Amino acid sequence: MITRFDEIMGRRGEIMRGALGMDYSRFERSPIAFDYEAMMSDHGYSLDDIVAIQTTAGVGNTPLLELRNITDLVRSISEAGKGARIFVKDEAANLAGAFKDRRASVSIHVAKEKGYDGVIAATSGNYGAAVASQAARYGLKCIICQETFDSRHIGQPEIVEKARVCEAYGAEVVQMTVGPELFFHMLELLDQTGYFAASLYSSFGVSGIETLGLEISREMRALTGADPTACVITHAGGGNTTGTARGLQRAGATTTQIVSASVDLSGLHMASDTDFNRKSFTTGHTGFGVPFATWPDRADVPRNAARPLRYIDRYLTVTQGEVFYVTEAMAKLEGLERGPAGNTAMAAAMSLAREMPRAATVVVQETEYTGAGKHHWAQLNFAREMGVEVRCGDPADNKPGTVIVIPERPEQLQAKDFDLLRMRKSYVRNAVKAAPADYVPTAADVAFLAADTKTDAATVEAMLAELREA
Amino acid sequence: MNEPQRARAGDWVEVERMILDPSQRSKNLPPETAAKPLMMWVKGFAQSDGAPGEEMTVETMTGRTVAGTLSAINPGYFHTFGKPIPELAHVGRDLRARLTAFRAQGGAR
Numbered sequence: 001m002i003t004r005f006d007e008i009m010g011r012r013g014e015i016m017r018g019a020l021g022m023d024y025s026r027f028e029r030s031p032i033a034f035d036y037e038a039m040m041s042d043h044g045y046s047l048d049d050i051v052a053i054q055t056t057a058g059v060g061n062t063p064l065l066e067l068r069n070i071t072d073l074v075r076s077i078s079e080a081g082k083g084a085r086i087f088v089k090d091e092a093a094n095l096a097g098a099f100k101d102r103r104a105s106v107s108i109h110v111a112k113e114k115g116y117d118g119v120i121a122a123t124s125g126n127y128g129a130a131v132a133s134q135a136a137r138y139g140l141k142c143i144i145c146q147e148t149f150d151s152r153h154i155g156q157p158e159i160v161e162k163a164r165v166c167e168a169y170g171a172e173v174v175q176m177t178v179g180p181e182l183f184f185h186m187l188e189l190l191d192q193t194g195y196f197a198a199s200l201y202s203s204f205g206v207s208g209i210e211t212l213g214l215e216i217s218r219e220m221r222a223l224t225g226a227d228p229t230a231c232v233i234t235h236a237g238g239g240n241t242t243g244t245a246r247g248l249q250r251a252g253a254t255t256t257q258i259v260s261a262s263v264d265l266s267g268l269h270m271a272s273d274t275d276f277n278r279k280s281f282t283t284g285h286t287g288f289g290v291p292f293a294t295w296p297d298r299a300d301v302p303r304n305a306a307r308p309l310r311y312i313d314r315y316l317t318v319t320q321g322e323v324f325y326v327t328e329a330m331a332k333l334e335g336l337e338r339g340p341a342g343n344t345a346m347a348a349a350m351s352l353a354r355e356m357p358r359a360a361t362v363v364v365q366e367t368e369y370t371g372a373g374k375h376h377w378a379q380l381n382f383a384r385e386m387g388v389e390v391r392c393g394d395p396a397d398n399k400p401g402t403v404i405v406i407p408e409r410p411e412q413l414q415a416k417d418f419d420l421l422r423m424r425k426s427y428v429r430n431a432v433k434a435a436p437a438d439y440v441p442t443a444a445d446v447a448f449l450a451a452d453t454k455t456d457a458a459t460v461e462a463m464l465a466e467l468r469e470a
Numbered sequence: 471m472n473e474p475q476r477a478r479a480g481d482w483v484e485v486e487r488m489i490l491d492p493s494q495r496s497k498n499l500p501p502e503t504a505a506k507p508l509m510m511w512v513k514g515f516a517q518s519d520g521a522p523g524e525e526m527t528v529e530t531m532t533g534r535t536v537a538g539t540l541s542a543i544n545p546g547y548f549h550t551f552g553k554p555i556p557e558l559a560h561v562g563r564d565l566r567a568r569l570t571a572f573r574a575q576g577g578a579r
Contacts, residue, residue: 003494069569076572118532141532151506157549164547167513172531175511176489179503181496185489185510193534273503325561332562333569373549381552392557406557410565 008187016301019190019197021114024302031435033448034303036310040203040246043110047250050106051211057105057134060211062093064219064363069333070346074353077411084229084353084360088346089216090367092338096133096169097126097369099212103239104130104198106208111196112138118195122186122300124148124159125283125341126368131198132169141172143195145186148175150276157382158282158341161373178276183300199301206243206305213247216363217256227253229360232345232352235260235315236288238296238308244365245311257313261348261415262289263341264317265400277386278401280320280379284344286418289315294426297434309420309427309453316415318347319398321405324376326350326413340376342368351415380404424453428463477516477526477543484513484545485528485538512536513545 008015017023027039045053054060067086075083094101104127111119118141121131128144135142144166148159155163155175163173174189176182190197199205213231220228231248233241245258263285268275270287279285293312296304323340326347331337345364353362372378380390389403395412398405407413428449432441441449441464449460477483490508514528520540527537 005490005494005496072569072572072577073565075577076568143532143534149509149511151509153509155549160547160549164549167531170531172512172514172534177506177509179495179499179508181490181508184496185508193532269500271503272500273506324555324558328558328561329565333565372547372551375551376558377551377553377555378549380555380558390555390557406555410568 084356096129100126100130102208103205107198108134116196132166132171157373201299209243210247217251217253228363230257234344238306241308295430315418339368484542486541487538
């Protein structure tokens with residue numbers, strides 16, 4: 001028997017085509033390769049056009065702040081001569097409080113231009129607020145689909161707050177219990193309403209983030225005379241990394257090291273009804289970061305514009321306790337009270353800056369707004385209520401979902417390197433698996449996979465040989 | 471203030487609806503999720519009078535009509551910051567002291 005679920009999922013391609021107003025099949029080159037740059041530029045907007053769209057939308061041009069106190073704190077625990085200067089792009093100053101406004105502003109502009117009556121996005125995070133805010137400005141209707149509650153109807157405080165703010169901007173918020181079928185219901189709503197799919201992973205959204213990289217390069221050149229040595233990016237679905245890195249490249253900042261950072265949530269299942277409220281981060285974590293980097297095309301669009309492995313030079317993980325500690329430190333030392341998830345990269349940057357010479361510079365490329373529910377205190381109080389232990393100690397003892405360890409001293413902040421080679425191999429394996437079983441990758445496929453993993457043809461050939469042997 | 475016992479047509483309310491029962495759910499879910507129905511809540515203007523637990527339809531902010539069980543009348547938001555976290559109380563004091571000491575030595579370590 002064909003269920004309603006099967007029926008809608010079977011029409012997924014057709015529904016999304018209508019809802020995106022874009023035919024992705026034009027970019028396909030083989031069962032493995034597609035023309036990424038052609039897809040990214042298909043909307044026809046230059047970077048200047050996007051800057052203009054965002055200026056009208058009230059988005060971008062956020063302050064870049066040097067964190068002199070945090071820098072000196074890092075220097076106080078570094079070897080002689082070490083401790084890079086740390087800067088932060090205060091993206092909380094955007095209209096709806098996060099860099100996600102950049103993403104939403106372009107998507108909503110496109111929806112309006114194409115004549116849609118409304119927009120739909122599936123998101124439990126800042127992107128919902130951004131879409132709702134921009135939709136309000138453009139006079140479009142807006143539905144946000146959220147995974148909000150466990151089966152006991154207990155809501156994650158950060159997500160409950162996000163529902164509030166979306167409703168404050170006049171959006172209809174569809175709140176659901178845990179499960180990947182959120183996507184199924186979003187498809188049902190797209191089918192029913194004919195609205196535009198303001199996907200996080202479309203080329204429109206990811207292009208909107210490029211202005212962030214562009215601003216960072218320009219502002220750092222003005223402030224320090226050079227592009228940043230490293231840019232640290234809170235990493236979830238990969239759009240933030242992809243868009244920022246592309247923007248830096250387009251600005252000519254080719255030497256800047258791209259460092260992605262996620263909160264370590266290893267061991268927690270993202271579709272688990274019981275794990276759902278035992279995680280104290282709803283984004284910026286490895287539960288999105290790893291699966292989306294290693295198989296970006298699992299997203300709600302046929303080809304994901306967020307392809308972080310094309311750009312990442314280094315991938316760092318930090319613990320929940322470290323990020324909460326740094327969030328508190330940012331408020332107390334820099335007068336910047338911001339949301340915890342956005343400070344994931346800050347925790348990693350403090351660890352990274354310790355290894356770097358004093359003349360080096362590190363830019364943390366975002367902050368996000370904070371408020372009731374969406375605050376490190378709220379998250380920690382909630383964690384305790386859910387039976388998670390919270391204590392001071394060595395963050396190495398952190399265990400996601402079981403114990404959150406708040407560092408006792410800044411020396412204990414220690415980001416860990418995630419094995420990028422393993423991620424790249426995993427991506428290549430997934431790309432091959434998505435092609436028909438008897439398909440033999442061509443030289444063009446190898447070139448595509450090399451670009452998509454920031455490696456070279458020989459490395460990809462070696463990975464393919466390893467897969468054939470396995 | 472007591473919650474109203476019944477919603478009247480035109481009131482701002484929330485309805486609850488089951489989207490998928492466990493047998494209709496996606497395959498490959500962890501067992502604790504697969505055993506539960508996929509539930510949904512949405513707010514809108516009540517299309518009729520009704521008491522909590524009764525079936526009604528609402529008109530949402532986008533103008534959609536959604537049928538469900540009345541789950542809340544004039545639903546509010548009660549998330550907070552909560553109490554300060556004792557394990558974080560030391561952070562500001564300690565780090566400011568470190569910074570002062572570091573700068574007193576000339577910051578030249």
